[in-house]
Amino acid sequence: xxxxxxxxxxxxxxxxxxxxxxxxxxxxxxxxxxxxxxxxxxxxxxxxxxxxxxxxxxxxxxxxxxxxxxxxxxxxxxxxxxxxxxxxxxxxxxxxxxxxxxxxxxxxxxxxxxxxxxxxxxxxxxxxxxxxxxxxxxxxxxxxxxxxxxxxxxxxxxxxxxxxxxxxxxxxxxxxxxxxxxxxxxxxxxxxxxxxxxxxxxxxxxxxxxxxxxxxxxxxxxxxxxxxxxxxxxxxxxxxxxxxxxxxxxxxxxxxxxxxxxxxxxxxxxxxxxxxxxxxxxxxxxxxxxxxxxxxxxxxxxxxxxxxxxxxxxxxxxxxxxxxxxxxxxxxxxxxxxxxxxxxxxxxxxxxxxxxxxxxxxxxxxxxxxxxxxxxxxxxxxxxxxxxxxxxxxxxxxxxxxxxxxxxxxxxxxxxxxxxxxxxxxxxxxxxxxxxxxxxxxxxxxxxxxxxxxxxxxxxxxxxxxxxxxxxxxxxxxxxxxxxxxxxxxxxxxxxxxxxxxxxxxxxxxxxxxxxxxxxxxxxxxxxxxxxxxxxxxxxxxxxxxxxxxxxxxxxxxxxxxxxxxxxx
Amino acid sequence: xxxxxxxxxxxxxxxxxxxxxxxxxxxxxxxxxxxxxxxxxxxxxxxxxxxxxxxxxxxxxxxxxxxxxxxxxxxxxxxxxxxxxxxxxxxxxxxxxxxxxxxxxxxxxxxxxxxxxxxxxxxxxxxxxxxxxxxxxxxxxxxxxxxxxxxxxxxxxxxxxxxxxxxxxxxxxxxxxxxxxxxxxxxxxxxxxxx
Numbered sequence: 001x002x003x004x005x006x007x008x009x010x011x012x013x014x015x016x017x018x019x020x021x022x023x024x025x026x027x028x029x030x031x032x033x034x035x036x037x038x039x040x041x042x043x044x045x046x047x048x049x050x051x052x053x054x055x056x057x058x059x060x061x062x063x064x065x066x067x068x069x070x071x072x073x074x075x076x077x078x079x080x081x082x083x084x085x086x087x088x089x090x091x092x093x094x095x096x097x098x099x100x101x102x103x104x105x106x107x108x109x110x111x112x113x114x115x116x117x118x119x120x121x122x123x124x125x126x127x128x129x130x131x132x133x134x135x136x137x138x139x140x141x142x143x144x145x146x147x148x149x150x151x152x153x154x155x156x157x158x159x160x161x162x163x164x165x166x167x168x169x170x171x172x173x174x175x176x177x178x179x180x181x182x183x184x185x186x187x188x189x190x191x192x193x194x195x196x197x198x199x200x201x202x203x204x205x206x207x208x209x210x211x212x213x214x215x216x217x218x219x220x221x222x223x224x225x226x227x228x229x230x231x232x233x234x235x236x237x238x239x240x241x242x243x244x245x246x247x248x249x250x251x252x253x254x255x256x257x258x259x260x261x262x263x264x265x266x267x268x269x270x271x272x273x274x275x276x277x278x279x280x281x282x283x284x285x286x287x288x289x290x291x292x293x294x295x296x297x298x299x300x301x302x303x304x305x306x307x308x309x310x311x312x313x314x315x316x317x318x319x320x321x322x323x324x325x326x327x328x329x330x331x332x333x334x335x336x337x338x339x340x341x342x343x344x345x346x347x348x349x350x351x352x353x354x355x356x357x358x359x360x361x362x363x364x365x366x367x368x369x370x371x372x373x374x375x376x377x378x379x380x381x382x383x384x385x386x387x388x389x390x391x392x393x394x395x396x397x398x399x400x401x402x403x404x405x406x407x408x409x410x411x412x413x414x415x416x417x418x419x420x421x422x423x424x425x426x427x428x429x430x431x432x433x434x435x436x437x438x439x440x441x442x443x444x445x446x447x448x449x450x451x452x453x454x455x456x457x458x459x460x461x462x463x464x465x466x467x468x469x470x471x472x473x474x475x476x477x478x479x480x481x482x483x484x485x486x487x488x489x490x491x492x493x494x495x496x497x498x499x500x501x502x503x504x505x506x507x508x509x510x511x512x513x514x515x516x517x518x519x520x521x522x523x524x525x526x527x528x529x530x531x532x533x534x535x536x537x538x539x540x541x542x543x544x545x546x547x548x549x550x551x552x553x554x555x556x557x558x559x560x561x562x563x564x565x566x567x568x569x
Numbered sequence: 570x571x572x573x574x575x576x577x578x579x580x581x582x583x584x585x586x587x588x589x590x591x592x593x594x595x596x597x598x599x600x601x602x603x604x605x606x607x608x609x610x611x612x613x614x615x616x617x618x619x620x621x622x623x624x625x626x627x628x629x630x631x632x633x634x635x636x637x638x639x640x641x642x643x644x645x646x647x648x649x650x651x652x653x654x655x656x657x658x659x660x661x662x663x664x665x666x667x668x669x670x671x672x673x674x675x676x677x678x679x680x681x682x683x684x685x686x687x688x689x690x691x692x693x694x695x696x697x698x699x700x701x702x703x704x705x706x707x708x709x710x711x712x713x714x715x716x717x718x719x720x721x722x723x724x725x726x727x728x729x730x731x732x733x734x735x736x737x738x739x740x741x742x743x744x745x746x747x748x749x750x751x752x753x754x755x756x757x758x759x760x761x762x763x764x
Contacts, residue, residue, distance in 0.1 A: 108653075109657065130675050133679045134679050136650050139650055140573070141607060141608050143650075144608075148604060
């Protein structure tokens with residue numbers, strides 16, 4: 001069987017090889033493809049190849065017929081002498097003729113237009129078009145890679161800027177917390193003097209009823225101011241991550257009762273009904289931070305009373321869920337007050353936000369109470385929320401996750417637990433015995449401490465700095481020591497450590513740090529220094545008594561030196 | 570679809586409707602990508618989601634969006650570096666349309682996962698009229714082809730009237746016929762594939 005033979009007419013051959021040419025044995029052009037003849041007119045019939053093209057590859061000693069014939073398998077690269085046309089192909093010798101079969105070599109599509117070529121000038125089988133597509137696509141991929149790299153660099157720069165901004169914000173926040181700590185100390189110290197002396201003034205039998213009214217009014221205003229400072233301080237502590245929760249045994253029923261008790265007068269003045277419903281399945285004993293629970297509840301109740309012109313305010317508490325170790329509770333405060341618009345509800349729990357500006361003018365306040373409540377609830381593993389309808393009233397709620405007795409730590413009625421002695425809350429029913437040391441550099445606060453401690457039946461030695469305190473402790477066995485935190489030579493914690501070192505082998509004397517800088521002295525710092533309790537400045541007489549009751553023996557048969565009216569404040 | 574197509578859609582939306590709308594379309598389509606890569610093959614469904622989200626966000630039907638994109642596609646591919654290549658395939662609209670199928674054959678060699686459409690051209694009843702036959706394994710892209718023809722008309726400076734003669738979306742492969750009438754009589758051009 002014969003192998004098929006391809007016979008092409010000159011036109012077919014020219015279409016298949018539009019860039020071909022044929023040379024005779026003297027290397028003269030005897031035939032040229034139509035396209036090549038068009039773009040390279042100097043390759044005229046009868047002209048010498050060497051006149052219009054040089055051979056770049058292969059390297060030949062000379063452009064003679066026989067020399068070229070010796071390279072039938074070589075890739076020939078021909079460069080146009082008076083132009084940029086470059087041909088690639090092979091030389092096929094046949095019957096003393098050389099056939100060049102090839103096509104232009106281009107690496108970018110614009111080369112074609114520069115050479116005066118278009119797609120239809122190429123044979124269909126010629127891969128030049130595909131090569132150009134491929135090269136352009138490679139260029140596009142490179143452009144994509146560069147764009148990706150640029151975006152990555154941009155993101156890295158943004159990230160670096162964000163980190164710097166976050167560091168700046170953190171530094172500003174720390175500076176703000178420190179500023180607030182100092183300011184709160186500076187404000188609370190004189191306020192302690194004012195409130196402490198006013199509290200004691202109420203016990204003065206010689207005051208006329210009018211004077212008593214003035215004193216009570218001054219105390220109320222002082223306490224409002226203290227409340228504002230405490231709000232700002234609490235918020236700063238939460239923001240700075242310095243607010244830690246207590247975990248003591250307490251009763252939710254008691255917390256609710258105390259909160260209601262505290263707001264009962266305000267409700268009565270507006271003729272509002274106050275009620276409470278605690279579901280039967282709420283455990284009677286729980287572990288958590290009753291002070292903070294009470295704080296949130298009082299905040300809700302005070303708001304409810306403030307914004308309710310008529311009707312009632314009620315508290316509901318119920319169990320959401322419980323397991324062997326924990327109980328999830330929800331406490332709600334419902335009022336029949338003015339209600340809150342839907343738009344205001346969304347931002348009510350944000351910082352420094354009240355329902356609107358007119359609310360601030362009408363009802364006063366910093367707008368921090370709800371933001372603090374939210375943060376406290378979150379710290380307690382719960383959340384906050386509200387439902388409200390304008391003109392009909394509101395329900396504010398918070399939830400908390402509390403430990404159940406026997407989960408993790410056992411109840412210890414002697415230590416850490418919330419005071420359950422109702423006698424403490426009543427004036428004139430509690431006095432203590434013993435000798436205590438008070439170290440305080442501020443003369444007014446010395447007087448405040450002295451008056452209150454003496455009124456509670458205690459014998460008090462007062463010193464004005466840390467060194468004097470250490471000397472006194474070395475001389476005298478005290479039942480309790482009260483140390484101001486900020487004193488000029490040694491601060492209260494340093495004195496506390498020094499006393500613990502002195503007394504390490506003997507009986508442990510209770511030490512209370514008295515401070516207006518609650519941001520700086522947390523429970524952890526106190527425990528590390530060997531302290532037993534913290535007393536804020538200013539303090540409530542009830543808080544002082546509760547604290548002393550943890551450490552001092554009571555005087556059972558003695559009548560109180562504080563008259564009943566002292567608790568009017 | 571290759572990333573180049575999605576890049577073209579992105580370019581169209583950014584230019585016509587703004588960067589924010591493109592970001593919103595990506596988010597709505599649930600596509601979390603910094604950018605599409607031209608040579609990467611993405612599932613068709615990604616382009617479908619982009620068109621769907623764009624249609625909802627921009628308040629226009631998916632057909633209108635596809636047609637606008639088709640018109641922009643010619644401009645975009647030229648911008649993306651293929652302008653000279655396009656020029657190689659014809660200096661008149663008719664020549665380009667005749668060569669359109671060949672163009673896709675060449676592109677197939679560079680984009681190996683491509684499922685290219687097929688085009689053929691017939692002379693219509695008058696000298697101004699040609700019929701473009703479009704065949705594709707993909708459904709729903711007829712509006713894109715109409716836009717593509719409009720874009721080509723702009724490229725060659727010719728006002729076109731395009732009529733969708735045959736709608737056979739449910740067929741597989743899809744076979745659509747478009748009657749294209751040029752406002753000015755086209756210069757003589759062969760209406761058969763180049764060999």
